[in-house]
Amino acid sequence: MTDDTVFEFDLVFSLPADAAPEADILDAVFEAGCDDAVAGLGAPGMIGFAFRRRGRDGEAVIAATVAQILPALPTGSRLREVKPDLVSLAEVAARLAISRQALQKRPMPAPSQAGLYRAAEIAGHLRASPGRIAQALAGSEAWFAAAPAAQRLNARLSLGTFPERPDQI
Structure with a gap:
């Protein structure tokens, strides 16, 4: 892969029961610099974001995106899945x-x-x-191009070895 490789992936998060209104969450995500995210709000208690980002290593690009977006989400939000896997x-x-x-x-x-x-x-x-x-x-x-990284990150999520806090990613 080169620095110019484009990775297209989705991040799916669970939200806590007392999460802020969706509009507030989307505003916070935008203010965190994720203005390139396309949000999906279909399932109650879940929120998804689609990204197209460039980099050399898919896993590093996705992990950096998680670290960027997670602080903008309500406390208690958890990454549940990386797509495509x-x-x-x-x-x-x-x-x-x-x-x-x-x-x-x-x-x-x-x-x-x-x-x-x-x-x-x-x-x-x-x-x-x-x-x-x-x-x-x-x-x-x-x-x-994002699929191998999504597969590895989902394995880490399943095993509990993917950090839950952005400062650990």
Whole structure:
């Protein structure tokens, strides 16, 4: 990877029950310098942010983003997931702007869990695909570039070895 590698990833946080109103949280995130974040507020008690950031190492870029955004979130907020890691073929197809059936016709790695695949593993299989899928992949390289780092960070979250405080990241 180079300093110019773009990583596209999502950070999903759980919020404490007594969290500030969503508008206040979004203002604080913006004031923390995360004005490039796209926020998702779908599930109660959860908030997600999508980023496209540059750097040399995906894990370092994502960890730095967590350290930047976490102080802006209400006390007690916790990073729950980094995406893309486990993905469905429908998610990959949507990213590539192709049909899920087109993916199903290609050799794929074995699913990791309940029909979900590791994005990092799918990327290699798609790069070997001729024609339209390989061309579509070029527009999603930033998403796939973040996948190995997301997988490693999610493992650290599961094992409890990813720091919960920004000053430890």
